[in-house]
Amino acid sequence: MKWCRFSTGGPISYGIIESATGGDTITEVEGTPFDSYKKTSNTYKLDAVKLEVPVIPPTFYAAGINYPEHVTWAAQMRGEEPVLPQQADVGYRAINALVPDGHDIIVPKDATEMLQYEGELVAVIGKTCRNVTEEQALGYVLGFTIGNDVSERTWQRNDRTMWRAKNTDTFKPMGPWIVTGLNPDDLHVVIRVNDKIVGEYDAATAIFGVRTFISKMSQYLTLVPGDVLWMGTDGATENMKDGDVCAISINDIGTLTNKVNWQK
Numbered sequence: 001m002k003w004c005r006f007s008t009g010g011p012i013s014y015g016i017i018e019s020a021t022g023g024d025t026i027t028e029v030e031g032t033p034f035d036s037y038k039k040t041s042n043t044y045k046l047d048a049v050k051l052e053v054p055v056i057p058p059t060f061y062a063a064g065i066n067y068p069e070h071v072t073w074a075a076q077m078r079g080e081e082p083v084l085p086q087q088a089d090v091g092y093r094a095i096n097a098l099v100p101d102g103h104d105i106i107v108p109k110d111a112t113e114m115l116q117y118e119g120e121l122v123a124v125i126g127k128t129c130r131n132v133t134e135e136q137a138l139g140y141v142l143g144f145t146i147g148n149d150v151s152e153r154t155w156q157r158n159d160r161t162m163w164r165a166k167n168t169d170t171f172k173p174m175g176p177w178i179v180t181g182l183n184p185d186d187l188h189v190v191i192r193v194n195d196k197i198v199g200e201y202d203a204a205t206a207i208f209g210v211r212t213f214i215s216k217m218s219q220y221l222t223l224v225p226g227d228v229l230w231m232g233t234d235g236a237t238e239n240m241k242d243g244d245v246c247a248i249s250i251n252d253i254g255t256l257t258n259k260v261n262w263q264k
Contacts, residue, residue, distance in 0.1 A: 003033045003143065004177040005052040008044060012052050015044075017177060023047065033142055033178070034126060034225035053100045054145050054178045055124055057228040060093040062149065062166075063213055066206050066232030073236040077153075088208040088216045093149075093230070094167035101176035104261035107242070108168060111152050115240050115260070118149035118233040119191040119248035121203045123210050124178050129223035137214035140223065143180035144187070146248050146256040147230045148173040151237075173258045174228070182252055184210045189233075192247045193240060201234035203250075 002017040006026055014033060015026040024046040031037030065071050065085060075082035099105075107115055126142030149172065156165035166172075184203050191199040203209075208216075213229060240246060242262035249255040 001143075001180045002177050003054065003180070004175075005054050006044070006049040007052055008049050015049075017046060051101050051176050053098045054175050055226050055228065056095060056098070057124075057226050058224050059227045060095055060098075060172075060230075061217070061227065062091045062093050062230040063206075063208070063232040064089065064091050066208060067201065067234030068205070068207060069201070069235045070233055070237075071207075078157075084207060088213045090213065090217055090229070091162075093172055094163075096169055097167050097172035099170045099173050099258070101173065101256050102258070103170065103173065104259050105148075105150055105173065105240075105246075106170040107260060107262045109263040111262075112154040113239055113241075114153035116151050116153060116237040117191060117193070117198075117240060117246045117248075118151060118237055119189050119199065120147040120149055120233050121184060121187055121189060121210075121231045121250060122147040122174060123184070123214070123229045123231065125214075125223045125225060125227040125229070127225055129214065129218050132215055132218045134211040134215045137211040137218075138183075140214060140218075141210065142225070143178040144182050144184065144250075144253060145174060145178045145228075146176075146250050146253055147228075148246060148248055148256060148258060149230060149233065150240075173256055175256050176254055179253050184231075186251075187253070188251050190249045191233075192249070193238070193244050195245075195247075198238055199233075199235045203231065205234060206231060 028042040072082040129140040187203040244260045247257040
């Protein structure tokens with residue numbers, strides 16, 4: 001099933017995207033994918049609505065450095081030897097930074113040229129989760145979507161926290177929708193800037209996978225419906241310039257596309 005949040009000039013609603021002759025359609029629902037819902041008689045052409053961020057999470061978690069090639073690249077940038085993490089450590093991002101597919105990434109005028117993409121798989125928690133095993137973990141996932149963890153590397157190096165580098169408004173595009181019933185081990189991420197492939201990797205090559213993160217987190221934290229967990233990226237990342245278009249595709253999910261808009 002493919003869930004979205006959308007608007008047509010008024011309130012935002014949840015909807016189910018279905019394929020139909022003549023193009024995909026959205027059926028509006030009463031309720032949410034996280035509790036009881038029912039389909040309404042309201043249907044819309046997908047290309048006639050505005051897709052919103054597919055969920056506004058109660059808590060926004062990020063796996064951070066979680067792929068071996070990215071660990072190596074980041075260490076080289078710092079002039080250090082790479083050290084792989086020994087356990088699944090999680091951080092946080094700011095909800096204010098979320099924007100949907102198609103929304104510009106608005107870059108403050110004092111940002112440096114070191115503005116970079118990070119294409120990531122995102123797990124969306126579907127039900128309350130506490131003290132679960134790795135074998136049980138995917139049963140608590142509603143589905144998966146796509147994230148772009150936009151990062152200003154100069155700020156990232158110099159600020160004590162990553163409050164600007166990772167959390168500036170619009171620095172967290174997410175979408176375009178949530179797809180249920182997927183196995184994260186089968187997913188492949190492709191990152192393009194201006195239609196050129198600049199990175200790709202298999203989600204299964206993560207140092208710690210979705211199951212491990214959810215199980216470990218649930219020993220200490222109660223995960224609740226709508227929480228999101230961004231799983232990190234792999235490989236080196238490159239600078240983005242004003243006007244660049246970054247598109248992140250994951251098979252069986254879709255493509256998240258956003259343009260860079262540098263403030264003058």
